Amino acid sequence: MSLIIRCPICGKRSAYEFRYGGEDKGPRPDEDSLTPESWCDYVHMNQCVAGIQKEWWCHRDGCGLWFTIHRDTINNLEVQHPEAQS
Amino acid sequence: MNRLEKLPTLRINPAHPISFTYKNKTCQGVSGDTIATALYANGIRIFSRSLKYHRPRGLYSLDGESCNTFMEVDRIPNVCAETTRLRDGMTVNAQNVKGTPEFDLLGFLDKLDWAMPAGFYYRSLHKPAWIWPIALKQVRKAAGLGKIAPDFHIPGKYDEIYPQTDVCVIGGGAAGMSAALAAARQGLRVILLESRPWLGGFFDYRTVEYAGGVPLYRRARDLVQQLEQTPNVRIFTHTAMIGAYHHNLITAFQKGTETDHFDERYIEIQAQSIIVATGCIERPLLFENNERPGVIQIGCAHRLAYSFGVLPGKRAVFSVGHDLGIEAAIDLFDLGLEIPCLADIREDGQDAYLVARLAERNIPLLRGWIAVQAHGKTVKKATLSPIDGSQQRDIECDLLVASAGMTPVTAPLSLLQATLSFDDHTGFFLPIKLPPQVHAAGRLLGLTNSLSIEASGRLAGISAAADCGRQDVSKLNEAREELSRLPGPQRGSKLVTAPLKGRKTFICFDEDTTVKNIRQAIQMGFDEPELVKRFTAAGTGPGQGGIPGHNLPLFIAQTNSDGDVKTKATTVRAPLVPAFIATYAASKHDMCKRTPVHDMQEKAGGMMRRIGVWQRARYFSQDLSCREEIENVRNNVGMLDASTLGKFRIWGPDALKALQRMYVSDISRVCEGKIKYSAMCNEDGCIIDDGVIVKRAENDYYFTTSTGRAGSTVEWFRYHTRYDGWNFYMVNLTDVFGVINLAGPNALRVLEKVADTYLSNEALA
Incomplete structure (x- = not known):
């Protein structure tokens, strides 16, 4: 694996130091109107974008922070300014 | 055997002898030797027997391009003797041999080559179907490389590191060193990889003038000194690149010295920019018995003498295709090697200065001549002929120094996804399109002039610095101009094969593939190099195409009657150099945590076991059912170390x-x-x-x-x-x-003894 991730605290580091936390799907659904189906959709239904995706990473072997980055899933590179790409 | 001790280029220390065992006899080498050079110095000429025909094989190159010198060392099979340093007390043996390397009982297989045409096992050993398992057993017995004992555990210390850098330079020759210095002077972190145990490449062992009266080897040592004084350059010697991956990730492995804490270590380098300066190896000359012990490459002969102090023979015939061959002949003649003649494939274009020096020494230069056959189990005689085959001349010799030309080491570029194309002028596969943040420099671009090689390195170093945000336009233009003023790529030598059937002309040593086999495959309709490679197995051995990599596509393009086939290189894959699986696995850093009561429990007879990151007592009794322990907790009281929670x-x-x-x-x-x-x-x-x-x-x-x-x-x-x-x-x-868990009917009574307050179920509720 040769992904480089920019941690907001520690800077650019090898992806070996990080843990993937899935797509950024937004906050959990509201608990009051939650049904088993809507929860299941939230947990398991992913966009699986072929292209630039916003996702969570944790700098496990560093500062421990959870943060989001944009990554191009086609070439497995972090994208710093996704607005400029689209 | 006497070593040449006075040469200033030596990489050995003759004052430090090392003893090792070969075939149960004690032999002497010296500090700095590889296993192969020590054996050669002890007069060993036949190192192994070949895969299929059990032909004798000897030292041919010094960088492990073929498995000729793969040996069993301290019970480890397939150790490359050319690239492994000699150590005190090593036990070395030949492999794939029934008897001795000199007298192999299976040597008769060489006469049966008519029964083993290209792809014979695909075509003949499957009908009827029951024959395959029987044939398989016999083939396995006769062919193959070394054998490993099923219960063998590899000894040694293995390690791994994962450095990050701005610029990674692959190849520590003049171009690589110049590139590393240029990038480092822009304030960047640089890693320099070199597969040999020392930096210097083609400069390291040569005494011809670099410039201003300074010999090449002196210039190389100057560059090394400058690098060593540059703190932001990290040098890894004896480190072979094994792979290149996405996003400029380079993997390599390093062989350790006596003072290192590892025998081999895996290195994974994350670089912003990469410079490939891997230089050239020699393209083997194709002639009958071209792999006999006693046939060696120019660089091998030259370095044996000038780096290892071993005069490679007494009387040597040279058959070469480039100026380095003439230079080697002059240098070796001056050390006392008798040279009856030097055949050069080229009709013209030799360096006039070198030709004059040949003439001074009365060495006849045969322009447009080529070796067509080597005779003897180890070379006793060579037959030379003009390229048109119009006449033949036999010359007695004990060494045939043969090389068709140079071939660039492009494998790292291929792995980095560079586009390579055959270039008619140099005869090289040259990079025509490089991926972003990848640069190439030095001899692999076809450059032969020492100053051009260094200038191309500097240009690559400055370009790589620009990739890392250190743009210096004036320096970049300066380097470009400097390079353009210096001599460009030199004309390379064409593929020339002796006018023979090629029954014993080997294009691939590892897999025993002859020119005749390639012709058979082409006749059967395999026209693409990739197909011929698979059908004949040429280039699939441990040398990873080091011997046939260049000759195979050239030969196919020349031989194919359709005439429309472009010269295409076959695909290169990692690992570029064989490495132990143990090196990939690296060491098991068994780091664990111990609880505060660890020592106490161990003293009490606790059997410690690994639980996650912890060492924890599993049980205390000799009786594995632990009945007594369990009953005591049930009926009385027990204490559990729960500190790991x-x-x-x-x-x-x-x-x-x-x-x-x-x-x-x-x-x-x-x-x-x-x-x-x-x-x-x-x-x-x-x-x-x-x-x-x-x-x-x-x-x-x-x-x-x-x-x-x-x-x-x-x-x-x-x-x-x-x-x-x-x-x-x-x-x-x-x-x-720390945490102690007390359990059992008497738990409370025990706790009361250590607690300073009154305890009862009611009080705790």
Whole structure:
């Protein structure tokens, strides 16, 4: 694996130091109107974008922070300014 | 055998002898030797027998391009003797031999080559079907490389490192060193990889003038000194690149010296920019018996003398295709090697200065001549002929120095996805399109002039610095101009084969593939190099195409009657150099945690076992059923070391909210100073952890987790609250506190003895 991730605290580091936390799907659904189906959709239904995706990473072997980055899933590179790409 | 001790280029120390065992006899080498050079110095000429025909094979190159010198060393098979340093007490043996390398009982197989045409086992050994398992057994017995004992455990120390750098330079010759210096002077971190045990490449062993009266080897040592004085350059010698991956990730492995803490180590380098300056190897000359012991390449002969102090023979015929061959002949003649003649494939274009020096020494230069056959089990005689085959001349010799020309080491560029194309002028596969942040420099571009080679290195170094944000336009233009003023790529030599059937003309040594086999494959309709490679196995051996890599596509393009076939290189794949699996696995850093009562438990006879990151006592009795231990806990009292459990404090305004989200129970119902047992679930509702929660104060809790999840609990809490922005703090106290679990009917009575307050079930409720 040769992904480089920019941690907001520690800077650019090898992806070996990080843990993937899935797509950024937004906050959990509201608990009051939650049904088993809507929860299941939230947990398991992913966009699986072929292209630039916003996702969570944790700098496990560093500062421990959870943060989001944009990554191009086609070439497995972090994208710093996704607005400029689209 | 006497070593040449006075040469200033030597890489050995003749004052430090090393003894080793070969064929149960003690031999002497010296410090700095490889296994192969030490054996050669001891007069060993036949190192092994070949894969299929059991032909004798000897030292041919010094960089492990073929498996000719693969040997069994300290019970490890397939050790490349050319690239492995000699160590005191080594036990070396030949492999794939029935008898001795000199007299192999299976040597008769060489006469049976007519029965083994290209792809014979694909075509003939499957009808009837029952014949294959029988044939397989016999083939396995006769052919192959070394054998490993099933119970063999590889000894040695293995390690791994993962350095990051701005610029990674592959190849520590003049171009690579110049590139590393140029990039480092822009203030960048540089890693320099060199597969040989020392830097210097083609400069290292040569005494011809570099410039201003300075010999090449002196210039190389100057560059090394400059590099060593540059603190932002990290040099890895005896480090072969094995792979290149996406995003400029380079993998390599390094062989350690006596003073290193490892025997081999795996290196994974993350670089912003890469410079490939791997230089050239020699393209083997194709003639009958071209792989006989006694036939060696120019660089091998030259370096044997000038780096290792071993005069490679007494009387040597040269058949070469480039100026380095003439230079080597002059240098070796001056050391006392008798040279009856030097045949050069080229009709013209030789360096006039070198030709004059040949004439001074009365060495006849045969322009447009080529070796067509070597005679003897080890070379006794060579037959030379003009390229048109109009006449033949036999010359007695004990060494035939043969090389058709140079061939660039492009494998790293191919792995980095560079586009290579055959260039008619140099006869090289040259990079015509490089991926971003990859540069090429030096001799592999076809440059032969020493100053041009260094200038191309400097240009690559400055270009790589620009990739890393150190743009220096004036320096870049300066380097470009400098290079353009110097001589460009030199004309390379064409593929010339002796006018023979090629029954014993080997295009691939590792797989015993002859020119005749290639012709057979082409006649059967395999026109593409990739197909011929697979059908004849040429280039699939451990040398990874080092010997046939260039000749095969050239030969196919020349031989194919359709005439429309472009010269195409075959695909290169990692690993470029064979490395032990042990090196990939690296060492097992067995780091564990010990609880505060570890020593006490061990003294009490506790059997310690690994549980996650911890060492923990599993049981205390010799009796494996542990009946006594269990009964004592049931009927009396027992003590368990529970220090490995995860222990945390969580506090802050939103601490309770976080706990409520993580635990299945209602934590708000826990009163101050009280304890509650509960469980955690994952998002699918499966229980993943359990433990107790103690309320210390308002929004201040202490809780425990299982041993296995202690490491990921903080990460888990933060993940599940990542959208909320809650304000709470967590501290992992797992290593801070020891924990004792008391159990059994008498637990309370034991606890009362150590506690300073009155304890009862009622008081605890």
